[in-house]
Amino acid sequence: MEGPIFSSVNFRLLGICIVALIIGYIFLGQGPVYNHMSWSIAPVILVAVYCILIPVTILYKKKKNNTDKKKKGV
Numbered sequence: 001m002e003g004p005i006f007s008s009v010n011f012r013l014l015g016i017c018i019v020a021l022i023i024g025y026i027f028l029g030q031g032p033v034y035n036h037m038s039w040s041i042a043p044v045i046l047v048a049v050y051c052i053l054i055p056v057t058i059l060y061k062k063k064k065n066n067t068d069k070k071k072k073g074v
Contacts, residue, residue, distance in 0.1 A: 013057040020049045 024045035027037045 007062060009062065010057055010060055013053070013060060017049055017053045017057055020045060020053065024049060 024042050027042035027045065030037045030042075
C-alpha cells in the first residue's frame with residue numbers, strides 16, 4: 001500500500017460531515033413536537049449525511065496524474 005489511507009481532503013470532508021450532523025440534530029431537537037424543522041428539514045439533512053456524505057468521505061481518493069508514473073519510471 002502506498003502512503004496514508006486518508007488524505008487531508010478526506011479529513012476536511014469528515015469535518016463537514018460532523019458539522020452537518022450537529023446541525024441536523026440541533027434542528028431535530030427544535031421547538032414543539034410538530035415543528036417544521038424537526039419533521040422535514042432535519043431528517044433530510046441527517047439522511048443525506050449518513051447515506052451520501054459519509055460514504056463519499058470514506059471512498060474519495062485523489063486522481064493520480066500520469067506525470068507521477070513517469071517520474072517513478074513506470
